[in-house]
Amino acid sequence: TQASGVVSKVYIENGQNVKSGDKIAELDLDMVGKQRSSQALASYLSAKNNLENAKINYYALQSDLLTNWKSFMDLAQTSLYENSDKSPHTANRQLPEFMITNVDWLSAEAKYKQQANIVRQTQTSLNSAWGTYQQTSSTIYAPISGKVTGLSLQVGSVLTAQSNTSGTAASQKIASIQTDASPIIQVNLTQVDTPKVKIGNKVTITFDAFPGKSFSGKVISIDTIGTVSSGVTTYPAYIKLDTEVPEIFSNMTANANIITQIKDNILIVPLSSVQTTSGSSTVRVMKDNQVTSADVEVGESNDTQTEIVSGVSEGDIIITGQTNTTTGSTGTTTSPFGNTRGGFGGAGGLGGAAGGGQRR
Structure with missing residues (x-):
């Protein structure tokens, strides 16, 4: 007034x-x-x-x-x-x-x-x-x-x-005045992620205010003009929750995992275990207590995992990192991939906030 x-x-x-x-x-x-x-x-x-x-x-x-x-x-x-x-x-x-x-x-x-x-x-x-x-x-x-x-x-x-x-x-x-409409969540996509995200993609959302809980939604709009801040370009995407959640308020911090692609029955390894040089990718494999390098063909990837199309087999032990054991000596961290075939999601880890587009 x-x-x-x-x-x-x-x-x-x-x-x-x-x-x-x-x-x-x-x-x-x-x-x-x-x-x-x-x-x-x-x-x-x-x-x-x-x-x-x-x-x-x-x-x-x-x-x-x-x-x-x-x-x-x-x-x-x-x-x-x-x-x-x-x-x-x-x-x-x-x-x-x-x-x-x-x-x-x-x-x-x-x-x-x-x-x-x-x-x-x-x-x-x-x-x-x-x-x-x-x-x-x-x-x-x-x-x-x-x-x-x-x-x-x-x-x-x-x-x-x-x-x-x-x-x-x-x-x-x-x-x-709060309406009955579901809240709209805005997340900022990077230049790498934006081409992968499409309207209608399913999304899983978590809120800092509700630890241990997740919510579902879908992408309803993408601003392809983008904004530039400190030399970095981001593209706002808008997500609508599938159900009304009265406990979610405007400007709450949200984290969204946008599923851009789903693949079943594939071989996946941690992203950190893949080394790429001059366009060629390799992983380190433990065989007979010996570390060997294996050339691999990679497929889709997200923030934590990479699809392996060929080069290693299910059950191979992949070296995922290196740990310090004593001063001046190191050890290796391995992970046996004996049961790695399953669902594979797309891009994720996109920070955002619960918006008030449907709230006044």
Whole structure:
């Protein structure tokens, strides 16, 4: 609201459901509030008068258009300008009489269309003026339907006039209205991940606020224009949860794992175990207590795992890292891949936040 004054009545409570247009509260406007409301009312009445005048001109031009159209059609259908088979007499239609009548009709049509645009513009101005008047009204109304949260008003509360840097009236928040729509989660994709992600991809989401819990959703939009910050380009993707979760609030931190591809019955190894040089990939394999290098062909990968298309077999022991055992000596960390065939997901680990796109 842009109104200012003392709250005289509050119609609703926190947690209560309201419909668009329901009364929230009443104010006894102070001097500034009354001045703003009077100015807004005057602007609204002026906009309403402008619309009425625009409609009067619109109807007059519509009548003029129909008159000129009839004159043109009556003339065009005479034997001088139309052949017996109803085809136009092209040569005679170059005569001044016909051309002037035709131009009069086309001019009337252009003026009519221009006035129709003016009517639409003045209607928009009227809607805007009405919205501003409601913002300054002593009665505060619910702008949308939903559940009221964070209501800060009580009888006797004082709302002071707010202004922006240009000195014009500014709105102040008195409550939020939460809709029934599922929250929208925004995540930022890297340049590498963006081409892989498609609208409709399934997503698993976790929230820092709910350890041990995960939620499902899907990608509903991708901003392919992107934004640049500190020389790094990211592309926002928007995810909608499959179900409504009342405990999720706007601006909660979320982590999303976007499934771009699913492969079944494949061989996978930890990403850290694959070494790639000049386009060739290898892994270190433990055989007969000896470490050997094996050339492999890799397939899809995510942040933690890589698909092995060929080069090693199920059950091979792969060296995944190196550990220090004593000063000056090292040991190897191995992992036996005796049961590595299963599902394989796509890109993941994309940080984001629960957005308020469906919450107000």
